[in-house]
Amino acid sequence: QAARQWRRRLRVEAPPPSDLPAHALGDLLLHAFPDRIARQHATDPKRYVLANGRSAGLFDDSALYGEPWLVVSELRDEAREARVLRAVPLDEARLRREFPxxxxxxxxxxxxxxxxxxxxxxxxxxxxxxxxxxxxxxxxxxxxxxxxxxxxxxLGLDALPWSDGLRQWRARVRCLRAWMPELAEHLPDLSDEALLATLEDWLRPALDGKSRLDALDAQAFAEALKASLDWNTRQRIDALAPTRVAVPSGLARPVVYAWDAAADAPVEPVLAVKLQELFGLADSPRIADGRVPLTLHLLSPGGKPLQITRDLRGFWDRTYPDVKKEMKGRYPKHPWPDDPWTAQATHRAKPRPR
Known part of the structure; x- marks a missing residue:
């Protein structure tokens, strides 16, 4: 009935043929569904690989079993694999003539x-x-x-030669994008997803001429990762997210940055420093144009953690007296002044008496 209606609409006056070649309908439908042209799988005759890269399976009682080529007009998606609901065989020779x-x-x-x-x-x-x-x-x-x-x-990004310094640089850039959203358009997206999606752009040039991944050294990899940044932007990163911060003792101590993958957010940056190096300092140093205070890991003269705080003033006023009482006997060669506000910050032990 549908065929008769279409013949009337198209004004086809000739009678329909009484017989058709086996591939006649397939040879027509391959123009309607070129992405669903399918070939029988080499090892599983009930599975077909489609021109679009997907695969689909026949029902067990399908009359199409054994056909080397199909054009699939109707599919049903299932959890494991799509199912062929309607398809017809086609002639490979015709396919080669039509789409060489x-x-x-x-x-x-x-x-x-x-x-x-x-x-x-x-x-x-x-x-x-x-x-x-x-x-x-x-x-x-x-x-x-x-x-x-x-x-x-x-293999993932961990297959690349990350140095500790480059991992820190990546964390610094990611943190800055979160802390200072106005800079996001000037700084690269260094998330796993973004880096993997753009490998052709930033990594492939560094791999030219190499036959092994381990032929890419850490320096060349670092430059590939930073290649999109001009000198001014690199300097700005160093200024806003410095690798080291000066403390009252006169020394510069390293800042540790991290990114929380589960929360997809920056971790509070850490400055680990011996307590005696901060005498007289009231507030935690800040980075990112003053927006982000450093979390202080206050260390004993032996490098053991004594306190974690961002409230340095509160530590001197409330906690330091107890710390001094406990540590003074353990580290008698180091200064433990009664008044940390006026004491000279130092990274050295007390000078020996002459």
Missing amino acids: RRFVSEERVYWDAERRGIAAVRESRYDRIVLDSRPAARPDPSRYADALVDAVRQ
Whole structure:
């Protein structure tokens, strides 16, 4: 009935044929559903690989079982794999005549996860359907970088040569983007998701000419990560999120930055410093243009933690007397003044009497 209605609408006056070639409908529908052209899986005859890269399975009682090529007009998505609800067979020779440019033969260089090395195959494909694949004897060296980028996608960013300093730099930039949103457009997004999505842009140039991931050294990797930043921006990062902060003793002590992956937020930056180096200081040092106070890890002369605080004034007024009483006998060679406000900050022990 539907066919008769369409024939009237299209003014087809000739009578319908009494018989059709087996592939006639498929040869027509391949133009309507080119992304759903499907080829039987090499090892599972009930599964088909579609031109768009997906896979779909036949029902056990399907009359299409055994057909090498299908065009699928209706699919049903299921948890594990899509199901073919409606499809018809098509003729591969017709497909090659109609879409010759979609049939390609080329060498594919890729990262072999099992061998943990670069491998190459000579592939024949229709879109994303692999028709034939054979090992290539000599991979093209110009394609190595693409394979190494793929390796990082599989292995994750930890496969790259991160130094402690570069991890800290990454944390500093990420923290600054959160602490100072007005700078976000001038600073790169260094989240795992953003870095993995842009590997081709920032990492691939550094991998040119290399055949192994471990051939990328820490310095070259650091420059690749920082390549998008001009000198002024790098200087601004150093000023707003410094690696070291001067304390009253006259020395500069390192600041430790961190990013909480679970909360997707910055962790309070830490300044670990011996208590005697802060005599006379009332407030925790601040960074990020004064917006972020450092969390102080106050250490004993032996480097052991005594107190964690951002309220240094409160520590001197309320907690220091008890700390002094406990530590003075343990570290008698170091100053434990009654009045920490007027005492000279120092990183040294008390001078020996002459």
